[in-house]
Amino acid sequence: EVQLVESGGGLVQPGGSLRLSCAASGFTFSSYWMHWVRQAPGKGLVWVSRINSDGSSTSYADSVKGRFTISRDNAKNTLYLQMNSLRAEDTAVYYCARDLSLRWHFDYWGQGTLVTVSS
Amino acid sequence: QSALTQPASVSGSPGQSITISCTGTSSDVGSYNLVSWYQQHPGKAPKLMIYEVSKRPSGVSNRFSGSKSGNTASLTISGLQAEDEADYYCCSYAGSSTPVVFGGGTKLTVL
Numbered sequence: 001e002v003q004l005v006e007s008g009g010g011l012v013q014p015g016g017s018l019r020l021s022c023a024a025s026g027f028t029f030s031s032y033w034m035h036w037v038r039q040a041p042g043k044g045l046v047w048v049s050r051i052n053s054d055g056s057s058t059s060y061a062d063s064v065k066g067r068f069t070i071s072r073d074n075a076k077n078t079l080y081l082q083m084n085s086l087r088a089e090d091t092a093v094y095y096c097a098r099d100l101s102l103r104w105h106f107d108y109w110g111q112g113t114l115v116t117v118s119s
Numbered sequence: 120q121s122a123l124t125q126p127a128s129v130s131g132s133p134g135q136s137i138t139i140s141c142t143g144t145s146s147d148v149g150s151y152n153l154v155s156w157y158q159q160h161p162g163k164a165p166k167l168m169i170y171e172v173s174k175r176p177s178g179v180s181n182r183f184s185g186s187k188s189g190n191t192a193s194l195t196i197s198g199l200q201a202e203d204e205a206d207y208y209c210c211s212y213a214g215s216s217t218p219v220v221f222g223g224g225t226k227l228t229v230l
Binding site for chain 2 (some may be wrong): 026033035037043044047048050059061062100103104105106107108109110112
C-alpha cells in the first residue's frame with residue numbers, strides 16, 4: 001500500500017525557517033517524481049515544487065522561488081522541503097504527492113502537515 | 120500564471136448529473152491533454168479522480184467522467200450520491216516556467 005507521511009510542520013515566526021519531511025513507503029520511491037502542494041486555510045490547492053526521480057532537476061512556483069528548496073534522499077525514501085524566509089502568506093497545510101508517470105498528475109497524497117507563520 | 124476558473128458551487132439531487140467547468144487559456148488547458156481533477160472531503164487529502172483529461176484511476180467510479188473542448192475542461196458526475204458532496208479541483212500542466220495551475224475549487228452540494 002502506498003503511504004506518504006508528512007512531518008515537520010508547526011508554528012514559526014516571520015523570517016524563520018522550517019524543514020518538512022515526507023516519508024514514503026509501499027512503492028519504489030526512487031522511480032517517481034514527487035511534488036509539494038499547499039492549501040491555505042479555507043482556500044484552494046496551490047502547487048509549490050517538484051523534483052525528479054534522482055533529484056537532479058527541480059521546479060518551483062514563483063511565489064517560493066529562492067526561498068524554498070526541494071530535495072530527496074532515495075536511500076531513506078524521504079522527500080524534503082526546506083522553507084526559509086517564511087512569510088505569513090506561507091501559512092498552509094503542505095501535502096506531498098506522488099507524480100503519476102511523469103504527467104504532472106498527483107496520484108497519491110499524504111495527510112498534510114500544517115505550517116503556521118505568525119509572530 | 121493565473122489560476123484556472125471554476126464555478127464556486129454547484130448542486131444537484133441524488134441520481135441527477137452535474138458538470139463542473141474549468142476554464143483556462145491556450146497556455147495551459149488548451150495546449151496540453153494534461154488536465155486532472157481532484158476530490159477533497161473536509162479535513163482530508165485530495166484524491167485523484169480523472170487524469171489526462173478523461174482517464175479514470177483504478178478504483179474510481181465510472182460515474183465520474185472528464186472531457187475537454189478548447190480552453191475548457193469539464194468534470195461530469197452522473198447518478199449523484201450523497202458521498203459525492205465535496206470540493207473538486209481541476210489542474211493543468213502549463214509549460215516549463217510555471218508547470219502546474221489549479222482551479223479555485225468548486226463545492227458540490229448534494230441536495
